[in-house]
Amino acid sequence: MEETENDKRKCPAHMSGEQCTKALLPVKDALDVLSGKWKLQIILSLTFGKKRFKQIQREITGLTPKMLSKELKDLEINDLAIRKVYDTTPVIVEYELSPYGRTLKPLIGELHKWGTKHRKRIISR
Amino acid sequence: MEETENDKRKCPAHMSGEQCTKALLPVKDALDVLSGKWKLQIILSLTFGKKRFKQIQREITGLTPKMLSKELKDLEINDLAIRKVYDTTPVIVEYELSPYGRTLKPLIGELHKWGTKHRKRIISR
DNA sequence: TATACCGGTATACTTAGGGAAAGCGATTTG
DNA sequence: CAAATCGCTTTCCCTAAGTATACCGGTATA
Numbered sequence: 001m002e003e004t005e006n007d008k009r010k011c012p013a014h015m016s017g018e019q020c021t022k023a024l025l026p027v028k029d030a031l032d033v034l035s036g037k038w039k040l041q042i043i044l045s046l047t048f049g050k051k052r053f054k055q056i057q058r059e060i061t062g063l064t065p066k067m068l069s070k071e072l073k074d075l076e077i078n079d080l081a082i083r084k085v086y087d088t089t090p091v092i093v094e095y096e097l098s099p100y101g102r103t104l105k106p107l108i109g110e111l112h113k114w115g116t117k118h119r120k121r122i123i124s125r
Numbered sequence: 126m127e128e129t130e131n132d133k134r135k136c137p138a139h140m141s142g143e144q145c146t147k148a149l150l151p152v153k154d155a156l157d158v159l160s161g162k163w164k165l166q167i168i169l170s171l172t173f174g175k176k177r178f179k180q181i182q183r184e185i186t187g188l189t190p191k192m193l194s195k196e197l198k199d200l201e202i203n204d205l206a207i208r209k210v211y212d213t214t215p216v217i218v219e220y221e222l223s224p225y226g227r228t229l230k231p232l233i234g235e236l237h238k239w240g241t242k243h244r245k246r247i248i249s250r
Numbered sequence: 251t252a253t254a255c256c257g258g259t260a261t262a263c264t265t266a267g268g269g270a271a272a273g274c275g276a277t278t279t280g
Numbered sequence: 281c282a283a284a285t286c287g288c289t290t291t292c293c294c295t296a297a298g299t300a301t302a303c304c305g306g307t308a309t310a
Binding site for chain 2: 300
Binding site: 021023024025026027028029030031033034035040041044078079100103104106107108110111112114115116117118119121122 | 233
């Protein structure tokens with residue numbers, strides 16, 4: 001069995017295997033931003049306006065403060081959400097989606113589109 | 126601090142909290158299909174043509190046969206990849222992306238687009 | 251006959267993600 | 281004064297995901 005010909009199709013002629021996997025890095029980045037059990041729900045929650053910590057937690061059943069805290073930090077680090085601390089007594093903390101965070105919308109839209117079709121396809125079998 | 130007004134913005138007027146989270150299900154489905162450490166690379170590998178088991182494994186450094194086997198089964202279950210067994214001696218098994226699997230391309234394209242911008246944004250700080 | 255390749259499986263292990271529960275300082279509410 | 285709310289953090293634990301390693305029957309190759 002000769003494979004020399006087959007192996008030529010590993011990658012397109014103009015890119016090496018390394019370049020191929022490099023092209024995947026941004027895809028993984030995007031996936032990372034949305035991955036995890038709660039991020040999507042939190043993002044969704046924030047698309048409807050500013051929210052306080054406990055308010056988000058109340059909305060999303062099962063979400064523990066530990067996870068919420070962690071995920072909000074992740075969103076902040078990625079510039080997707082903004083944390084605002086108001087100097088009141090007691091202190092008030094509000095989270096909101098950043099303008100940049102809103103650029104996720106079309107992406108999530110695409111995921112929703114494909115996912116809906118997929119759901120139908122898998123269920124109807 | 127009154128919150129009655131704030132709480133009204135939890136979800137858009139026309140949908141309940143439950144409907145909101147239901148809308149997320151297909152998004153999660155789409156994410157699931159691409160999640161895991163190896164799936165993207167395997168899909169990428171298959172976009173360049175039919176591949177045999179060992180051939181894929183050789184291409185993707187670090188990928189163990191156990192994981193490859195598992196991921197390929199996942200792809201098959203989701204109709205994204207096709208497994209073809211040729212009745213030769215020794216038997217030859219080839220994997221390829223299904224036409225349906227190729228419908229992932231625009232989605233991955235979007236992920237790539239957003240991810241590229243994000244990568245630049247995060248690195249330049 | 252020995253070695254290597256094929257397409258995987260089986261077993262044991264480590265790591266990462268997430269859940270449960272408690273607690274903290276500050277403050278308001280009864 | 282007691283209890284509750286806010287915005288968290290800490291600790292411990294469990295499970296799922298992934299790794300390492302060995303192995304299998306069959307075949308081809310030196």
